[in-house]
Every structure is written in structure tokens, then in C-alpha cells.
Amino acid sequence: MPDPAKPLRVLVSEGSSTSAREAITILGLSGHHVEICDPSPWCLARFSRFVRKFHRCPGLRNDPAGYLAFIEQRLADGRFDVLLPTHEQGFLFARAKQRMEGRAGLALPSFASYRTAHSKAGFSRLLDRLILPQPPTQIVTSAQQLREAVRFPAVVKTSVGTASRGIWFIRNADDLESALHDLGAGDAFADEILVQDLVAGTTEKAQSAFCRGQMVGFHAYRQVAAGVGGGEAIKQSVRRPVVRAHLEKVGQALDWHGALSVDYIMPDDGGAPLLIDCNPRLVEPMNAYRAGVDLVGLLLLISLAETPTALPESREGVLTHLAMQALLGCAARGGTRRDIARECLRLFANSGPYAGSTEELTPVEADWISAVPLAVTAALLLASPKSAVQLARGGFGAHLLDLKSIRMIEEEGFG
Incomplete structure (x- = not known):
């Protein structure tokens, strides 16, 4: 390591x-x-x-x-x-x-490479150029173009967005009208919009570290149980050599240096994995760490201008969970106070779906102060289960970008 x-x-x-x-x-x-x-x-x-x-x-x-x-x-x-x-x-x-x-x-x-990976439209164009698999995709810039491009069921995405922001699942005409209203109210058509066919399958995630265009670490995991807002409550590490090869090709094309992550779909029909999103950063690296791949340690070495030896494959089947996500997900799905209390007990006892799993986000045994946000979340949800979505939105704060701040950073003379 x-x-x-x-x-x-x-x-x-x-x-x-x-x-x-x-x-x-x-x-x-x-x-x-x-x-x-x-x-x-x-x-x-x-x-x-x-x-x-x-x-x-x-x-x-x-x-x-x-x-x-x-x-x-x-x-x-x-x-x-x-x-x-x-x-x-x-x-x-x-x-x-x-x-x-x-x-x-x-x-x-480079900034050009980062901007390509950060933009959903830029990443889609890169996949086309590299002949890498993605769902059928169109890029539009107006409400009329979006209407013409949508084939039910579909996914509509703003080109900029993270943590499941700026995504609409379109299954019928009512969903489309609702998405168009939201996009228009948010002035989203000032930028590009992606329209993709909705492929039935399981979404998984892969993470990597690159040193001057060469991959030195890779890890992938699947969602075992959902939290709130599309996040994972329970994860299990998997081996995906095909996805690794795709991500390696992306990193080489961008001469990537640092952390790079992708989301992909494993289709229900048994087809090849389809790349659907890119995050030019670390994404929740603890499952990888527990599975034997320390991506954070790699990034420290790369940051210090060292060339680390590539790490071996991570272990398959390693289970980890995020207790806060589990509780928020339980409440967001309509869970009652009794359901939330039962989930708290299962988390505390590492029983049920959490058997054999370790905590990622609030590791109380190693870091006792992390019990504070976990306890507060549990207490608020027990008092008002309907507050789950509002609590989850607390993470979408001033530490993130929006289209306006991106335009400011891109202006000539900035930096």
C-alpha cells in the first residue's frame, strides 16, 4: 500500500x-x-x-x-x-x-481535460470519439429539440450537475412536461442538455487514480441497498475488467493526472457495461480502502510528483455501508418511526443486511465524534420521517458549483 x-x-x-x-x-x-x-x-x-x-x-x-x-x-x-x-x-x-x-x-x-470530464456533454462526446459504449444519447439546447429527442423511457440530464442533481427520469408525457418546467425555471437551456435512452439494468461505480495518463489504481462496486437521492446505503466490491479497460482508455486519452471515477450500467439483458457519467474526483473511497486499494494514499504520492507502483486488483465481495444514507433512504421510501427505529437497531447490531459489513461514513469505533451527525440524523428522522429529503439536500451547498460559477471560472483572465 x-x-x-x-x-x-x-x-x-x-x-x-x-x-x-x-x-x-x-x-x-x-x-x-x-x-x-x-x-x-x-x-x-x-x-x-x-x-x-x-x-x-x-x-x-x-x-x-x-x-x-x-x-x-x-x-x-x-x-x-x-x-x-x-x-x-x-x-x-x-x-x-x-x-x-x-x-x-x-x-x-490540464483544465481542458478536467472540463471535458466534468461536463456530461463533453464526456459523451469523448466516449463517441473513443468508440466506448454508452446508452443512445442526443445533446440538445432547446425545449423543442428535447421534445423531439425524447423516446420513452428516457433520462434527461443537465450537462453540469453532481450528487444526482439535474437528472429527470422520463417515462411518459407528464414526466416530460414536469422536466421541461424545471429546466426552463432553472435556465438550464443556457447550456447543453443530454437525452439518453433509459436502459434497464444496475448502476455501478468505478474509481481510479492516474499518474500522467497511466492508471495506477482501480476499484469498482455495486449497490446492494439504496439510500436517498440515488446514493448507496450498502455497497459490495466487484471485479469489472471490461470497465477497467474502458476507464483506462478514457484516462489515457485525457492524459489524466489524479482521481477519476465513472458510473456505468450493467444491462439486465446481459449486454456490455454502458458508461453513463464521469466524476473527475474521488467518490467515497472507503469501500476501495477496505477492499485493499488505498486511492487516497495513491493521490498523496501522485500529488508529491512521485510515480507509484500500480496496485493489484481490489478484493471482491467486500461489504460496506453508510448508516446515515440507510436511515435517510428508509425514511424517504415512506418508512415510519417504527421502521426507522428497527433500522437503527439493525445498524447497531450489524444484523440483517448489515451483517459482515463495516461502516464507511461515520466510523464511530475509530472516530467517536462521528457519532454526533449520525445521532442527530436518527433523532430528526424519528421526530419527522418526512424530513428525509430536506436533510439530504443539506449536502448540496455552497461548496459546489453551478452554471453561473462555472462561467465565472471559465472567463478569460480568471486564474
């Missing part, structure tokens, strides 16, 4: 996402000094004994220039070894790469 010679000082770019929270656990277990920046003083990662210091910063979405200046000042003051972007902050850092050079180790590709 990757093991830098000494503990490193690592600045994590945000603390609100589940991905950041899991990366912090891995960093802490490895003995590194971890500090985080986030606009929310109550962000998820703040409830961790592994976080040595919290820096409240401007929001990336509302003030990308202010956020960038804040990060630069922290790097100047803190003598950090590595800046670890765990979410969409990588888009900003790739744009301002010249300004970031020499301040701390940072593993990112």
Missing part, C-alpha cells in the same frame, strides 16, 4: 461531501495531519477527531475568486504538503493551476 515516508500536512478542499468525510478517515488512520476548508461551520467532516483545524471559507458557488484567494492564503500560512480536492473544487484549481504551482502538491490534469 502507498505509505509516504513521513506524516504529511494535508489541506482538504471541503468538508461537506461524503467523499471528503471518507477521505479524511483514511488520511487520519494513516497518521497524516488533516485540516479542512468549508463555508459551513457544521459541515460533516468537522465532526471528526482526525481534523486538526477547520477553516471557514467563502463558498465556491457564490465566490470562486474569494474561495481561491482563501485557499492560497492557507497554503502560504500553513506549510501544507498536499492540497487534496475532494469535490468540484478541482475545476477551479485546474483553471488556476499556474497560480497553485509550488504552493503544495496537487494532482490534477
Whole structure:
């Protein structure tokens, strides 16, 4: 496993996402000094004994220039070894790469490559160019074009969006009208919209680390049980050599440097995996860590300009779960207080679907402070099960990008 010679000082770019929270656990277990920046003083990662210091910063979405200046000042003051972007902050850092050079180790590709992977339309075009499989896809820029492109059932996606934002499942005319209303209200047609055939199958996810275009780590997992908003409550590691080959081809084409993840569908008809989305970042790396692939450790080495030896395949069949997602998912599916209480008991006892599984997000045994957000979530859901969706939306905050902030970062002269 990757093991830098000494503990490193690592600045994590945000603390609100589940991905950041899991990366912090891995960093802490490895003995590194971890500090985080986030606009929310109550962000998820703040409830961790592994976080040595919290820096409240401007929001990336509302003030990308202010956020960038804040990060630069922290790097100047803190003598950090590595800046670890765990979410969409990588888009900003790739744009301002010249300004970031020499301040701390940072593993990112060129801005052009990052923008291609970050845009759903750009990624779809790349798949076409590489002749890699994806569902039948059309790219539109108006409501009329969308009407003409849709074939029921379909999926409509904004080109920019993360954590299941900007996705509509269209099964009939009413669904289409609802999606058109939402898209028009959000001015989404100022950018490109994807229309894809809805393929019956199971969505899985794959994660990787690249060093100057060469893959040095890979892991894949499937969803065993759903949480809320499309997230996973229980995961199981799998081996997908075909997906690995596809992702390797993508990374080589983009000369990728850093973390790269994809979503794909395993069709019910037994057909080949279909790539459906790309995330130019880490996505919840704990299942990989438990399965023997430390993607966070790899990223530290790559950030320090080292060339790590490629890791072997991860172990198949490793089960992990996210207790908060499980409780939110139970409530969002109409669960009663009794259902939520029963789920709490099964999680506490590691019984039922959680037998043989380990906790990813709030590892109380190793990090007791993580019990706080878990206990608060359980208490709120027991008081009002209908609050599940509202609670889940708390993660879609100022640490993320929107179309306006992306346009600001892309402007000539920024960075």
C-alpha cells in the first residue's frame, strides 16, 4: 500500500461531501495531519477527531475568486504538503493551476481535460470519439429539440450537475412536461442538455487514480441497498475488467493526472457495461480502502510528483455501508418511526443486511465524534420521517458549483 515516508500536512478542499468525510478517515488512520476548508461551520467532516483545524471559507458557488484567494492564503500560512480536492473544487484549481504551482502538491490534469470530464456533454462526446459504449444519447439546447429527442423511457440530464442533481427520469408525457418546467425555471437551456435512452439494468461505480495518463489504481462496486437521492446505503466490491479497460482508455486519452471515477450500467439483458457519467474526483473511497486499494494514499504520492507502483486488483465481495444514507433512504421510501427505529437497531447490531459489513461514513469505533451527525440524523428522522429529503439536500451547498460559477471560472483572465 502507498505509505509516504513521513506524516504529511494535508489541506482538504471541503468538508461537506461524503467523499471528503471518507477521505479524511483514511488520511487520519494513516497518521497524516488533516485540516479542512468549508463555508459551513457544521459541515460533516468537522465532526471528526482526525481534523486538526477547520477553516471557514467563502463558498465556491457564490465566490470562486474569494474561495481561491482563501485557499492560497492557507497554503502560504500553513506549510501544507498536499492540497487534496475532494469535490468540484478541482475545476477551479485546474483553471488556476499556474497560480497553485509550488504552493503544495496537487494532482490534477490540464483544465481542458478536467472540463471535458466534468461536463456530461463533453464526456459523451469523448466516449463517441473513443468508440466506448454508452446508452443512445442526443445533446440538445432547446425545449423543442428535447421534445423531439425524447423516446420513452428516457433520462434527461443537465450537462453540469453532481450528487444526482439535474437528472429527470422520463417515462411518459407528464414526466416530460414536469422536466421541461424545471429546466426552463432553472435556465438550464443556457447550456447543453443530454437525452439518453433509459436502459434497464444496475448502476455501478468505478474509481481510479492516474499518474500522467497511466492508471495506477482501480476499484469498482455495486449497490446492494439504496439510500436517498440515488446514493448507496450498502455497497459490495466487484471485479469489472471490461470497465477497467474502458476507464483506462478514457484516462489515457485525457492524459489524466489524479482521481477519476465513472458510473456505468450493467444491462439486465446481459449486454456490455454502458458508461453513463464521469466524476473527475474521488467518490467515497472507503469501500476501495477496505477492499485493499488505498486511492487516497495513491493521490498523496501522485500529488508529491512521485510515480507509484500500480496496485493489484481490489478484493471482491467486500461489504460496506453508510448508516446515515440507510436511515435517510428508509425514511424517504415512506418508512415510519417504527421502521426507522428497527433500522437503527439493525445498524447497531450489524444484523440483517448489515451483517459482515463495516461502516464507511461515520466510523464511530475509530472516530467517536462521528457519532454526533449520525445521532442527530436518527433523532430528526424519528421526530419527522418526512424530513428525509430536506436533510439530504443539506449536502448540496455552497461548496459546489453551478452554471453561473462555472462561467465565472471559465472567463478569460480568471486564474
